[in-house]
Amino acid sequence: MDALLSILHAHEAFDLTLISLVFLLAGLVQGVAALGLPTVAVGLLGMMMAPRDAAALLVVPSLVTNAWQVAAGPSAGPLARRLWPMLAGIAVGTLVGGMLLPASASADAVAALGGALMMVAAAGLASFTLHVPPSGERAASPVVGLATGAVTAATGVFVIPAVPYLRGLRLERELLAQALGLAFTTSTVALAASLRLAGQFELREAGLSFCALLPALGGMAIGRRIRGRIRPEPFRRCYFIGLLGLGLYLMLRPFLG
Secondary structure, X not given: OHHHHHHHHOOOHHHHHHHHHHHHXXXXXXXXXXXXHHHHHHHHHOOOOOXXXXXHXXXXXXXXXXXXXXXXXXXXXXXXXXXXXXXXXXXXXXXXXXXXXXXXXXXHHHXXXXXXXXXXXXXXXXXXXXXXXXXXXXXXXXXXXXXXHHHHHHHOOOOOOHHHHHHHXXXXXXXXXXXXXXXXXXXXXXXXXXXXXXXXXXXXXXXXXXHHHHHHHHHHHHHHHHHOOOOHHHHHHHHHHHHHHXXXXXXXXXXXX
């Protein structure tokens, strides 16, 4: 506790307030739309810091919320055995991608983050869906995992291409939510390991990430209350439009001086 308090005192109140507001908003989106906490948090924080620094703040909120999503579903064992090639690919792709990522490529990483957000938004607005036949699942799973891990290592966004792929498996709704939770939990653990190996997830970052958990959970609670009072589809459309604009800004920012 003393270490956590010293971390808080070492930061400007404005910075801590801004980070709290970002995670409050990200949690609210997650509570209403059942998606978006990692993407919104990393996207907004990417306006203020390097994507991997933003991803370090995401570790604890993402791990807690996604592990909760896995635990809330049916038995995860059979699903994990089915998806293990993709999950293993995510872990390998994230760790290897983190080791190969140049430390000086922060401007390129911001542009890559913007491009990833735009792809997520475009797929959501177009209601893009894949169809993955059972015969192709075994070959596709590790490739999708490796690609998702590479994107995660570079940008902190672990949606592309894992989410379209999992939706393409045509899983029942509760199983899909649990599959997404498994993928995101694996991505979060692998990202934390990658950041730790690179010296980017030390006590300071872990303490701030733990502090971000409280506003994230608060936002989710508010979002769940709102969800029953609004139509979810217009909200999701506004979310993807906002994500598209944020992604475009981040992609162009390194070139605007």
